[in-house]
């Protein structure tokens with residue numbers, strides 16, 4: 330994609346919400362939410378179906394009214410009672426919502442035409458945006474005659490054409506196949522950063538969230554469970570829900586005595602040094618925290634399955650009958666299903682929550 334520097338595009342604005350709340354028919358779907366999004370940030374709203382992501386996005390857009398007013402500010406200005414057409418937000422949806430009877434260029438220039446921007450200026454701006462999203466050669470194609478990925482880039486260019494203060498994206502890649510999704514999430518992230526626009530991006534795909542977001546707000550039942558940089562959300566999840574929703578994670582339950590979590594079974598066992606007082610606890614760790622050990626290791630588990638990933642292999646291993654762990658080990662050693670594997674766990678990567686989610 331061409332890396333043209335946008336010149337006329339205004340930087341995005343800062344967004345703040347204070348105790349933003351939404352109920353439908355007496356059921357609260359967004360609990361009071363305080364959000365501060367600095368200008369130019371890409372914030373991803375991540376969470377399972379029904380957790381309130383779209384509701385929060387629609388409130389910011391002005392497509393829903395909050396339960397109380399004066400809750401949303403753009404650069405300090407209260408926009409709670411400003412209708413959508415005056416909020417100056419751009420929107421990109423999963424279903425491209427393009428006009429099928431128009432060309433790519435006509436779609437991109439549509440918002441400018443509605444705003445009565447002169448034809449020459451409109452054409453120049455449209456060309457610039459099409460170059461930016463790598464569609465200059467498709468300007469005169471009908472949108473019905475381009476691919477899904479090209480349609481999504483057309484939708485992005487169209488949303489950016491009106492120079493929005495905020496760009497809101499709701500599962501923009503959900504309708505695309507896996508390969509295209511993976512490519513476009515990198516491209517969209519680069520484009521949004523290049524624009525310097527403030528963007529709120531809704532997805533339920535954690536890999537997409539980590540690739541695109543400057544920060545991720547993980548939502549759980551109408552609340553933000555954690556808002557932080559992708560690395561922090563992944564490595565230092567705020568609660569068990571976040572740990573399980575973002576990436577693969579293992580849980581080990583047992584008693585800690587003299588600083589060691591010990592669980593045992595028939596030939597398989599864990600004696601994991603975790604420190605701290607004697608307690609019953611759950612310890613969490615990610616598959617890549619496992620380290621192969623030739624001397625036995627703190628953990629011994631029976632291999633139930635293995636999957637080759639190239640550089641690594643993912644083993645499913647039973648540490649006690651019924652307690653399965655997923656661990657990633659280098660793929661240059663082969664492990665037989667049914668055999669025992671010894672490994673350690675990077676102590677830095679152990680996660681323990683004082684309160685359960």
Ligand SMILES: Nc1ncnc2c1ncn2[C@@H]1O[C@H](COP(=O)(O)OP(=O)(O)OP(=O)(O)O)[C@@H](O)[C@H]1O
Pocket residue numbers: 353354358376377378379380381382383384385533
């Ligand atoms: N207009 C509405 N009337 C009644 N209930 C609604 C309305 N819109 C959303 N809801 C409810 O609010 C809750 C949150 O919905 P929302 O669409 O915000 O979730 P989401 O996280 O975006 O989910 P998904 O990923 O499935 O789109 C859901 O339980 C949904 O059924």
